[in-house]
Amino acid sequence: NAGVTQTPKFQVLKTGQSMTLQCAQDMNHNSMYWYRQDPGMGLRLIYYSASEGTTDKGEVPNGYNVSRLNKREFSLRLESAAPSQTSVYFCASSEMGLAASTDTQYFGPGTRLTVL
Amino acid sequence: AQKVTQAQTEISVVEKEDVTLDCVYETRDTTYYLFWYKQPPSGELVFLIRRNSFDEQNEISGRYSWNFQKSTSSFNFTITASQVVDSAVYFCALRETSGSRLTFGEGTQLTVNP
Numbered sequence: 001n002a003g004v005t006q007t008p009k010f011q012v013l014k015t016g017q018s019m020t021l022q023c024a025q026d027m028n029h030n031s032m033y034w035y036r037q038d039p040g041m042g043l044r045l046i047y048y049s050a051s052e053g054t055t056d057k058g059e060v061p062n063g064y065n066v067s068r069l070n071k072r073e074f075s076l077r078l079e080s081a082a083p084s085q086t087s088v089y090f091c092a093s094s095e096m097g098l099a100a101s102t103d104t105q106y107f108g109p110g111t112r113l114t115v116l
Numbered sequence: 117a118q119k120v121t122q123a124q125t126e127i128s129v130v131e132k133e134d135v136t137l138d139c140v141y142e143t144r145d146t147t148y149y150l151f152w153y154k155q156p157p158s159g160e161l162v163f164l165i166r167r168n169s170f171d172e173q174n175e176i177s178g179r180y181s182w183n184f185q186k187s188t189s190s191f192n193f194t195i196t197a198s199q200v201v202d203s204a205v206y207f208c209a210l211r212e213t214s215g216s217r218l219t220f221g222e223g224t225q226l227t228v229n230p
Contacts, residue, residue, distance in 0.1 A: 033217075040125075042207060042220035043161075058217060090161060103211070104151070105218055107161035 002026055004108035006091050012114045013081045021076040021111050023091030031094045032074035033058075033105060034066060036087040043090060049074055081115045088112050118143045120210050122221035129198055130229050137193040137224045139208030145169075150184065150191045151209040151218065161207070167191060198228045 004025045013019055025032065030051045035043040035058075045058030049068040063085060065077045074093075078085060092105040119142040129135045141150065152164040165175065167184050175182045179196045195202050208221045 040222055042120075042222045043218075044220075045217050048217060088159070092161075103149070104163055104166050106163060107153075109160045112159075 004091055004093055004106055006089075006108040006111050008111060009109065010112050012116065013078075014116050015082060017081050018077065018079050019081065020078075021089055021091075021113075022073070023075065023108060024073045025091075025093040025106075025108075026072065027093060027095075027106065028071070029093035029095050029106075030071070031103075032068065033092040033094075034064070034074070034076045035090045035092065036060065036085075037090060037110075038087050046076065046089075081113075083115045086113060086115045118145075118148075118210050118212055118219045120208050120219050120221035122206075122208055122224050124224045125222070126225045126227070128227045128229065131200060132197050133228075134194060134196050135198050135226065135228075137195075137206050137208075137226065139191045139193065139221060141189050141191065141208070141210045143189075143210060143212055145212040147213045149211045149213075151211070152182070152191075152193050153207045153209065155205040155207065155223070157204070164193075195226075198226075200228050200230055202226060203228045 007022045033048040034046040037043045044060050046064050047058055047066040049055045052071045055066050067075050089111045091108040094103045094105040121140045148169045150167045154162045172184050181194045183192045205223045205225050207223045209218045211218050
């Protein structure tokens with residue numbers, strides 16, 4: 001039981017390049033999330049998917065797209081990377097749905113992205 | 117809008133000291149959930165505790181304890197007899213019942229020196 005996994009762990013991009021961050025969970029959770037972590041700002045929600053087939057914008061969605069490929073996988077795409085997107089990206093998942101009152105998010109190990 | 121404030125940016129203590137990390141939150145919901153996460157130097161986020169707003173009992177887990185006070189909108193975290201392995205960034209977070217998103221505080225960097 002690996003929990004939440006993310007690939008890659010590290011990535012360096014040049015401005016304008018594109019890439020996709022992958023996330024998978026094996027806990028049969030309904031909801032999945034993408035956050036970015038910047039110094040002094042905590043974690044901010046980029047996009048989330050409350051259930052398979054749905055996605056919604058979070059606090060800082062500009063410059064990103066997401067795909068909920070199936071119940072297990074939720075990818076984050078940067079179409080044209082910018083230096084302002086240099087950050088650590090975390091994926092998370094939670095059971096949510098009918099169990100909302102006990103919902104807890106569990107996080108992956110993070111992807112450290114640098115855009116030059 | 118919901119908001120979480122962790123006013124202590126950095127705390128440094130000597131091993132075996134007790135330390136309290138403060139968390140103050142704002143929300144319009146009457147039912148909500150509060151969380152603490154630990155982020156050690158390795159970078160992953162580790163879930164520590166969830167507290168529901170309708171349960172104001174304090175909780176103790178080993179050297180960790182949490183003091184939830186609805187009257188002051190605070191959910192403070194105390195580590196008793198701190199150890200070097202407690203060195204990490206600690207995040208407080210809030211989730212309202214109206215949505216699934218977590219709002220995080222800015223985190224408190226705790227350094228425990230030997």
